[in-house]
Amino acid sequence: MQQPVYAAASWLTVCSIQVSAACVLGITTQSKLQHLESITSGISLFDVVGDPLVAAAVRDALLALIEEATKSNVDMDIESSTVETEGEGESVLDVLMHSGDSLNCEETNIVCMHLFLLFWQSLARGFTKSIEALQADSALLSSLAAEVAACEKDHTDAANVCEVVRKGSSKQLKFFVREIERSVNVAPLPWRRVTGEGCNFQDERLEPGTILCLATHLVHSSAQFNEPEKFDTQRFNKDRAEDKKNNGWGWCPHGTNTKTKGHRCASEELNYNTLKMFAAAVASLSVGGKLPSPSF
Secondary structure (H helix, E strand, O other), X not given: OOOOOOOOHHHHHHHHHHHHHHHHHOOXXXXXXXXXXXXXXXXXXXXXXXXXXXXXXXXXXXXXXXXHHHHHHHHHHHHOOOOOOOOOOOOXXXXXXXXXXXXXXXXXXXXXXXXXXXXXXXXXXHHHHHHHHHHHOHHXXXXXXXXXXXXXXXXXXXXXXXXHHHHOOOHHHHHHHHHHHHHOOOOOOOEEEOOOOOEEEOXXXXXXXXXXXXXXXXXXXXXXOOOOOOOOXXXXXXXXXXXXXXXXXXXOEOEEOOOOOOEEOOOHHHHHHHXXXXXXXXXXXXXXXXXXXXXO
């Protein structure tokens, strides 16, 4: 019997915004989370068109909220540099605020706003695709649950299942997250403006100011992957290694080239590890190849 439709899209959106708020901004209180949700309601980094006035209003409201958190941080440091504050050093905002003079407060706020929006909306897409994939394939769900259970036996000192998969070997979870990243855009399409005097590309002349966009959803095609429309986690195993074809240039969910030299998304590792832990948590709570309730 087919499982009922997993009606948890809104819950997954709330979950992703709360994770991003905690990781990036250090916001965990219910009142501030509700304020954050009301500010960002209806905005999407993945829209190719939109109302610039709405975007500007969201930007200003977010920056005001982050500035308040930043000012609170600074005031706390002035009052006492020896008192240890709850959660200090655990969010991106905390780290940047205590990283010396490399960024001023205004630059810190802008970086954190961008990363918050990116991480939140990337997770929302990744969480939703993860649930869809696991609901559609009970064998896949069972195999991930078995891998998580094996990791738990090897790491009995771990505090929870999330820590377990970070410590232990979890190859199938790794393949699962990579297939999630391949099959859905988890980051906005990367783009750059042509600078200098422009250039020629094949039969086209690209003038200065031209915007070039990397269409990752087209790159992840049959030229690189076998049956690209199919959700297949085993395409990343050693025997097939489809992501390594064409020198790896066809695998670019978070941008291109190496992490140190290329144009890669700043949230890449954070996004990958969070999706991995999310999948592990869902799999560990599954029963008989069926998903748990969204209330978990």
